[in-house]
Amino acid sequence: MSSTYASASELTARQRSVYTDILSQAITGELVGMANYAAMVRLYSDEESQRDTLIRATSELNHSERFRRVARDLGMTPIVNLEAPYWNRIRSVFLEYADAKDLVACLLIQEVMLESFAYSMYHAVADVACERLSTIFRAIGNEEDGHVDHAVKYLNAALTADREEFENKAERVHDAVMTTLAEMLGENDSAGHCGLCSGSCVKGALDQVGLDRATLRGLALNRYLSTLDRLGVRGERSLAWVARLPM
């Protein structure tokens, strides 16, 4: 994949604004991920899993720091807002499941849904961004990929133990979380301003950097459904879930 722009200095003010908003989403998303992993530590009973989960929380923090650093180096000032409406809604759903000590639901949210979203968005940005941004987005995107592998093994075992229960739970989690993610990438903002864009909604300006909302949404959907396939969720069930999503 080649970047559209070789250097950040070639970016127009409008393009810089778009990338700043994208970085705001990425940094906030990574911090939500960090908090989610930290909350998951206590859901494991064995020390090794607890340590691994803490390492993942640290890794998410590290991602957010790397995004911050590149933003600073490029003179961009992203907004970091964990109370941003969409992210706050997702975080609240996650905490309900964490409080209920439901590790399967927590893994579905963090490692299947949010990571699918992050992985696809990061790679899409990496494909069009200037070299500096492209490198960081691709590297972090690839690191996120490893998280999914870890979850697939655990979740697949849960599905094998009781398919019906697993799929019913996945459907409930999907309705709560993927609906919000779909709204984030939808044509219209149901929650009003997302709380992260510096001005008006970035979705309408994505074409300035060679991206578009429908493709980002499609890539995330593809990644999400492919991960559900890897888990062993019946194709017709996951298709029905995504057909109900807001567009």
Add this chain to the structure above:
Amino acid sequence: MNDPPAPAFAAIGHQESWSQIEAMLQALRAPAQKPLSAVQIRETVPWIPPRTVGRLQVSAPGGIPVHGIYVETFITPSELALRQTNRMLGKVRDGIRAAQREGARLATLGGFTSILMESMAEEAPDGIALTTGNTLTAALIVRGVERAAGLLGRGLADETLLIIGATGDVGSACARRFAGRTRRLLLVARNRQRLETECATLRRSCDAAASTDVLEYLRQATVVISAASTAQPEFTLDRCALNAIVCDAGYPKNIRPPSGAPRRHVFWGGMGRLDGGFQPQGTLCEKFYTFPVSDTAHGCMLEGAVLAVNNRFEPFSRGRGHITVERMEEMWLLADRAGVTVAPLFNGDGLWPEEVRP
């Protein structure tokens, strides 16, 4: 626990039109939800990975039910029209992997998926046999033409048969089967070299001629088999002889009878009917895969079921140009045991009037 039964066979396919895809997605949405717009559907569907969308079982009359799945590749009509071959091939491969994940021992490739795999000549992945479904399609086309002639009180020995797409897997099989059984055989295909080779072989047993121009022969033909799969029809019906029997055997089916001038007898060729019906009924597939006759499906989709019912988990149809008359007869015997017959004749406007007359 509570896993669906492992399928013996998978039918892998795609939809002919956006309206079918729309029907599928709308059927999955809650009744209270706003219907998806055409733009929303076109923005979403190309990203959906191939997946099982329906489960069914078929059984030979009095036999044990055999489980199968339908895997939708989500190859879109736009991808077909734009001939996005690499993208479509990727979806076919993913569709095969989806069938493999489910444990299917045999997959039949419907519509363009078989055309793509014919030309790629790829080896099947471990544990699953691939069949193009073309032998049953060809056999059903032949039976359909014979049925049409019978219903109209005409003898094929007096007819001039034009086969469009005569060097393709299905078209060449039909040509071999009808050689010497019609008054004259006219062959049309795009590849001149392959066409001349095919025609030279057939001339040993019948009166045959070949052209790369459809219009050169269209007026002479009293029976037409259009086995060329193109997004747009290769000809319009007003160019055909009056009272011509036209078998629309391509994919998608896109030859429509001229409105108000029912002087040509068009039917969708290669369609089979399962006597025992598909079970269970009321599935998602019924929302978008429907025909004027119940329990009907394309031959390419049915071939997997026929082979599975007969415990023949093998690549029965493979490559291009290997379907002999004997193999078609063998397939017909297998189809008969599975309760698959040629479907009553119909076209986009419904069942033939001759099929409903007492």
